Amino acid sequence: MFFFSCFGTIHKSKVNAGHPKLPVPEKPNILAECTKHPSRNAAKNDGSVGDIPSVVIQDEYYSSSVLYSTTENRCFENSSHEATVYCEKCDAIFCESCFGTIHKSKVNAGHPKLPISQKSNRLPKCTEHSSITAEFWCKDPNCVIEEKKICHICLLAGGHKFHQYELLTDQVSNNVEKLKDLMRSTQETVDKYQDRVKSFDVCIATFGYEHPLYLAEIEKITKQFDAKKMQVLKKLEEFTGNSQSRLREKKKQIEAYIDNSEVLLLKIESILKSKQKLYDDTKILDTAEAQLRISAFNSQNDFMKVFDDQNYSLTEEMEMKIMDKNR
Ligand SMILES: [Zn+2]
Ligand SMILES: [Zn+2]
Ligand SMILES: [Zn+2]
Ligand SMILES: [Zn+2]
Ligand SMILES: [Zn+2]
Missing domain, CATH: 3.30.160 (Double Stranded RNA Binding Domain)
Incomplete structure (x- = not known):
């Protein structure tokens, strides 16, 4: 038996919501407990997951995501709460907080609180x-x-x-x-x-940066690059060395020409001074003509190169390419 307003309060909860409100005279004799709760289905799934832990599974191929709730234990009072306790009298599962609220009223106060695992089949x-x-x-x-x-x-x-x-x-x-x-x-x-x-x-x-295979690969690449570098530098060194020898060689030839010419000059001078054999000295004349030919040849400046007369570059394959700028 309830005062009008208390009936409302107690039956606000889902558990008790279905109880018919009868005027006091029609009250059945046994009203000790609300034993005849109407049968009901499981708490309806309204799609809200609220406090219930859930797992989102991403499906890359269909770019859709499937949402699984990890629990079927929804609080009877609020389907977004996870139920942890069971009331046999109410035949419902609740979260701790809703259980407390529902069982605050005197009508429900005696209901034992059971762990959800004890809910019978x-x-x-x-x-x-x-x-x-x-x-x-x-x-x-x-x-x-x-x-x-x-x-x-x-x-x-x-x-x-x-x-x-x-x-x-x-x-x-x-x-x-x-x-x-x-x-x-x-x-x-x-x-x-x-x-x-x-x-x-x-x-x-x-694939780690510290992995021996990765480090070995780096070492291999480094070695190959070093070898290539040595090869390129060697080529440049050889070119430089060869150019140096060639120029020295030419220089020597010209110095030899100068020496020979000075000897020839002395001879010619002495012949002119002594005035001997002036009637016949074809040998000296031949020598002098030969020296003039050599001089004409040496006056060509072709072989007088400086380092900067060449372009030095590396090809895509990292080969040294040396090109004469004037060609
Ligand atoms: Zn009731
Ligand atoms: Zn039936
Ligand atoms: Zn049937
Ligand atoms: Zn109860
Ligand atoms: Zn609840």
């Missing part, structure tokens, strides 16, 4: 006959009725009359088996993929 009530337990599951292939969990009245006299059925407890244990199988195969897949994750780590580690 109780069979549901028949939707048609709300006071009778639905003990059967219609598995008739021709059945067009959507509700498949039925009571014995449905089976004997209702829309499911003469339909094939099985016991709901069997259906439950079948489903439990199926779920256990699913759990096993899922766990196997997870184990397999965990091994694969480890393999990925091994693969990734081989």
Whole structure:
């Protein structure tokens, strides 16, 4: 029995919302507890996930994401709360806070609080006959009725009359088996993929900047570059050395010419001074003519090069290319 306003307060909660409000005189004799809660389905999933932990699985190939809630334990009062406790009297699961709120009223105060794991596998009530337990599951292939969990009245006299059925407890244990199988195969897949994750780590580690293979590769490249550099420098060195020798050689030839010419000059001078053999000295004249030819040849400046007369460059293959600027 409630004062009008208290009835409202207590039945604001979802658990008690379905209780019919009867005027006091019509009150049934036994009103110790609210034992006849109407059967109800599981807390409806309104799509909001709220406080419930969830997993987002990204599917790259279809660029869609699948959202799985990691729990089916939704608080009866608020489906965005995760339920942790069970009330057998209310036949509902709650979060800690909602359990407290619901059971603050004197009507519900005596309900024991059980851990959610102790919730029994109780069979549901028949939707048609709300006071009778639905003990059967219609598995008739021709059945067009959507509700498949039925009571014995449905089976004997209702829309499911003469339909094939099985016991709901069997259906439950079948489903439990199926779920256990699913759990096993899922766990196997997870184990397999965990091994694969480890393999990925091994693969990734081989690409590390500290990995010996990486360092060896760097050393190889460095050696190859060093070798190439040595080769290029050697070529430049050789070119420089050769140019130097060639110029020295030419210089020597010209110095020799000067020496020879000075000797010739002395001879010619002495002949002119002594005035001897002036009638016949073809040998001296031949020598003098030869010296003049050499002089004409040496006066060409072709071979007088400086370093900067060449272009020095590296090809794409890192070969030294030396080109005469004037050619
Ligand atoms: Zn009630
Ligand atoms: Zn309760
Ligand atoms: Zn709650
Ligand atoms: Zn029924
Ligand atoms: Zn049926």
